[in-house]
Amino acid sequence: MSTFPVAEKFVSINGEGVRAGELAVFIRFRKCNLSCSYCDTKWANTDSAPAEMLSEKEIYDYIISTGITNVTLTGGEPLLQREIYPLIEMLMKSGRRVEIETNGSIPLDFLASQECRPVFTMDYKLPSSCMESFMCLENFSLLESGDTVKFVSGSIDDLEKCAEITKKYDLTHRCHVYTSPVFGNIKPDEIVEFMKNKKLNDVRLQLQLHKYIWDPEKRGVPVVNFLNLDKDEKIITFLACDEYPENEYLFFVSRNGVVKRTALTEFASIHANGKIAVGLKPG
Numbered sequence: 001m002s003t004f005p006v007a008e009k010f011v012s013i014n015g016e017g018v019r020a021g022e023l024a025v026f027i028r029f030r031k032c033n034l035s036c037s038y039c040d041t042k043w044a045n046t047d048s049a050p051a052e053m054l055s056e057k058e059i060y061d062y063i064i065s066t067g068i069t070n071v072t073l074t075g076g077e078p079l080l081q082r083e084i085y086p087l088i089e090m091l092m093k094s095g096r097r098v099e100i101e102t103n104g105s106i107p108l109d110f111l112a113s114q115e116c117r118p119v120f121t122m123d124y125k126l127p128s129s130c131m132e133s134f135m136c137l138e139n140f141s142l143l144e145s146g147d148t149v150k151f152v153s154g155s156i157d158d159l160e161k162c163a164e165i166t167k168k169y170d171l172t173h174r175c176h177v178y179t180s181p182v183f184g185n186i187k188p189d190e191i192v193e194f195m196k197n198k199k200l201n202d203v204r205l206q207l208q209l210h211k212y213i214w215d216p217e218k219r220g221v222p223v224v225n226f227l228n229l230d231k232d233e234k235i236i237t238f239l240a241c242d243e244y245p246e247n248e249y250l251f252f253v254s255r256n257g258v259v260k261r262t263a264l265t266e267f268a269s270i271h272a273n274g275k276i277a278v279g280l281k282p283g
Contacts (some may be wrong), residue, residue, distance in 0.1 A: 001055050001056060001057060002055065002056055002081075002083035002086070003053045003054060003055050003056075004029060004053070004054055004055075004056070004059065004081050004083075004084070004087075005029060005030035005031065005049075005051035005053055006027060006028065006029060006030070006051055006052055006053075006054045006059065007028045007029065007030045007043075007044040007049055007050065007051045007075075007076065008026070008028045008044070009025070009026065009027050009028070009059075009062055010025070010026055011023065011024070011025050011026070011066050011068055012024065013209060014070065014072065014209075015208045015209045016121075016150070016178070016180060016206050016207075016208050016209070017099065017101075017121045017148055017150075017178070017206075018119070018121075018146070018148055018176055019070055019097075019099070020206065020209055021209060022070055023068050023069075023070060024068060024070035024071065024072045024099075025062075025063050025066045025070070025071055025072070026072045026074060027059060027063070027071070027072070027073050027074070027078075028041070028044055028074050028075060028076060029044075029051075029073070029074070029075045029076045029077075029078045029080070029081055030044055030045075030046075030047075030049045030051040030075070030076050031044075031045060031047055031049070031075070031076050031077065031080055032044070032045040032075055032076045032077040032103065033077055033080060033103075033105060033106070033134075034077070034103050034125070034129075034131045034134060035130075035131070036103075036125060036129040036130065036131050037129055037130050037154075038128070038129065038152065038154060038182045038183075038185070040183075041075070041076070044075065044076045045075075045076055049076075056083075056086055056087040056090065059087060060087060060090050060091060060094075063091060063096065064094065069095065069096055069097055070096075070097050070099070071091055071096045071097065071098045071099065072099045072101060073088075073098065073099070073100050073101065073118075074101040075101070075103075077102065077103050077105075077106065078100055078101065078102065079100065079102050079108075079111075080106070085110070085111060085114060085116075088100075088111070088114075088116055088118050089114075089115075089116040092116040092118070093116065097119070098118040098119065099118060099119045099120075100118045100119070100120050100121065101121050102120060102121070102122050102123070103122075103123050103125065103131075104122050104123045104124050104125060104134075104135050104136060104139065105125075105131070105134040105135060105136055106136060107136055107138065107139065108120060108122070108136075108139045108142045108143075109138075109142060112142040119146050119147055120143065120147045120148070121147070121148045121150055122139060122143070122148065122149055122150065123149075123150050123151075123152065124149055124150070124162075124165055125152075126151055126152065126153055126154070126158035126161050126162060127155075127161055128153075128154035128157070128158050128182065128185075129152070129154075132161075137169075140169040140171065140174070143171075143174050143175040144174075144175065145174075145175060146175075147175040147176065148175055148176040148177070148178060149166075149171050149175055149176070149177050149178070150178050150179075150180065150206075151165075151166075151177075151178070151179040151180075152179075152180055152181075152182055153179050153181060153182065153186060153191060154181070154182035154185040154186055155185070155186060156186075156190070156194065158186075159179070159194045159198075162179050162203075163198050163200060166200070166203060172201065172202035172203060176204070177202065177203045177204065178203070178204045178205075178206040179191060179195075179203060179205060179206070180206045180207060180208060181207070183208065188205060188207060191205050192205060245264065245265075246263075246265060247263075248263070248264045249261040249262060249263055249264060250262050250263075250264060
């Protein structure tokens with residue numbers, strides 16, 4: 001039986017997609033093959049990201065235990081998990097609706113041809129993502145009416161490309177088409193004006209609900225899960241810091257007198273991926 005690196009699992013509302021606003025159980029797998037400029041889950045994208053190794057049966061049992069029908073398999077990039085189909089099959093045969101959130105770079109042909117076919121919410125990475133060259137364009141021909149192509153736009157140039165790709169591949173007659181703003185980079189009303197000017201019929205503006213309901217940086221992992229603590233280690237205290245002046249440092253001292261200092265300015269731009277401040281040898 002296969003095991004999978006699960007970075008987090010939780011129940012919340014779907015923040016985007018066809019079932020936006022509905023409850024879903026999320027399984028986030030570790031590792032991504034892309035590195036988008038605006039990614040909000042970079043903490044889960046590397047081989048070394050914290051994760052628990054779970055079998056397909058353990059993942060299945062967790063999902064069933066929640067009592068939630070909608071299941072979103074996300075990442076990272078979930079399709080890097082090559083043995084994921086048996087899990088999908090188990091879930092769909094139990095009556096769960098399975099959605100795969102994929103970045104658009106990995107061929108969908110295998111899963112799209114299966115009897116238990118999941119719903120795909122597939123990104124097309126626009127220029128500001130710096131990942132457009134990795135898109136697997138053959139995937140467009142595999143999409144069906146229940147699937148979605150999602151364009152995350154950070155600029156007017158991105159919106160121009162969104163309109164171009166939508167028309168070139170006749171996407172609105174094949175599947176759902178959504179465009180959403182890179183949070184904080186472009187205003188939703190700018191997208192609306194663009195849609196009006198270009199007469200983008202059947203393209204939907206979608207805002208990421210979870211970023212309006214909760215803090216945009218919020219995620220569902222306890223702090224102990226991303227500090228990689230050993231079994232005999234524990235968190236003693238947290239130090240609050242809201243200023244990061246030059247020439248001030250955080251000092252660590254081991255029992256044997258080893259000293260390490262880190263400039264406070266190094267902590268000024270931490271997001272979800274965090275920063276390892278120090279790694280002292282035992283002593």
